[in-house]
């Protein structure tokens with residue numbers, strides 16, 4: 001049985017029992033905060049708990065490794081929408097220790113795709129391009145710093161947006177600072 005079937009069953013109960021009531025919140029983030037972090041399943045509850053983020057406090061964008069490399073990708077688009085349409089004034093980019101993207105080579109992902117019957121060699125992008133696109137990073141701190149740099153210097157970013165880089169432990173929730181934005185708001 002697919003997990004979605006369990007989910008749908010649970011969901012009916014959740015709504016009927018008004019399980020949503022403690023989570024009702026305004027669409028605009030109360031703390032005017034945008035967070036870019038990893039999709040790691042260990043962070044689902046740990047990260048908001050460790051940061052004291054409640055429902056309605058922040059716009060959270062999740063992507064593998066919290067990686068931003070292309071200034072015109074969907075993560076950056078989400079941040080710009082969060083800033084211009086949703087009142088976000090401060091951005092946290094939060095990588096984490098023990099990330100699946102740490103040391104990941106796109107070549108490995110492509111090999112796994114081939115093993116599962118995907119003919120990557122017949123796609124319009126070259127294996128080199130695909131490999132580069134699918135790759136992770138060698139150091140989470142450097143990766144976060146790179147993402148912070150792309151956001152801070154984005155040509156569409158207004159002034160007075162604070163962009164900080166952090167790394168979280170997926171076990172203890174402890175935050176390590178990569179870079180704090182000191183500009184005055």
Ligand SMILES: [Zn+2]
Pocket residue numbers: 038039040064065066096098099100101
């Ligand atoms: Zn991760």
